Amino acid sequence: MKDLKDAGHLLRLAAVFAAVFLMFLLVRGLLVPRSFGQYGHYRGAALSEIASRPVTYAGHQACEVCHTDVVELKSKGKHARVACESCHGPLANHADDPASIQPAKLETPSLCPRCHTANQAKPKGFPQVAPDDHSGGVPCDTCHKPHSPVIEAAEVNP
């Protein structure tokens, strides 16, 4: 036992190490978010937080619940696969409260050329015009119905 007469030093040192380690565990427990490591090396709760952000575009399914007449008209035309909010803009607030929030009327002379202005980089089969030459400033919806834009022969010569 004579060799261990100074063991008190080691015990005190071990106690200091143990105290520091316990402090480390305590601080770590306080600082690391609870859900960290739930799914991987990140805060698991972030998934739900990101998923709960509000939606701005309602999606065409929401529009189609009420606007069945437009769905019917659109389904036969060239714009059948163009979603409502492509032209009408984000309308989740209108879908949530249809009575009090009304979407603005669209200005076809500025709206239609966004897609249909001629450009050599566009696919060759895509209908495109030089808007000023094509209509001379007459609004597009004078001749084309935006929901079914192809002009039928019967409409030209009734």
Place this chain on the structure above:
Amino acid sequence: MSMTRRHFLLLTAAAAAAWDSVVAGTPEAAPNYNRSEHWYGMLMNIEKCIGCGSCVRACQLENKVPDGYYRTWVERYHVADWTVESPSVDSPDGGKNGFVELKDSGGKNFFVPKLCNHCADSPCTQVCPVGATFVSPDGVVLVDPNYCLGCRYCVQACPYGCRFLNPATETAEKCSLCYHRITKGLTTACCEVCPTGTRQLVDFKNPKDPIHEFLKTHSVLVLKPYMATKAKVYYYGLDGSVR
């Protein structure tokens, strides 16, 4: 009142159960959505893109992206002739307001929409020193804005230039594949408004997704395949000049 050993043990068990529920946190917000049943990506049909910029505008409105920054953008490529290795590329305002016709006519011209490739082996998540960016269980590369330090390592690490530092929050930002929409059964804002069907959100774990048939019957590419990032945005009709 003295406590017996029996009561102490019962109380300990109850306290352990209570602590366990504290550690577990609040239950999921969308109970019908099971993350392990999805693996998302996107399909881009280059031959359909008209460069209208609808996707860029929709993304900015949906995700409140600050002006001058883009989570998705559209590039226009102009390849004069055999100079495939040095195309001229432009993307004014990310293509948000469309493209004015080039002065050089002729050659080969086309649009390429770009966004985060949601790599399964993403370099950006590997360099994050704090675990603020990660690949979600459904295959979406996300940023946790409450945990991001704004050190910009991930901005440098992305081979596709898809990340930026939001000047208002000073945290890294990128395409979230509209995680707040796809977990509710909607498609992304860019796919929703794309008038030509160039962009399609795909779920590789959904056996009914048309992507499976498309991949069997078409030649597709990812951007920078040599980076081996396992990108999940597949391009159909991609030209060799695209970088």
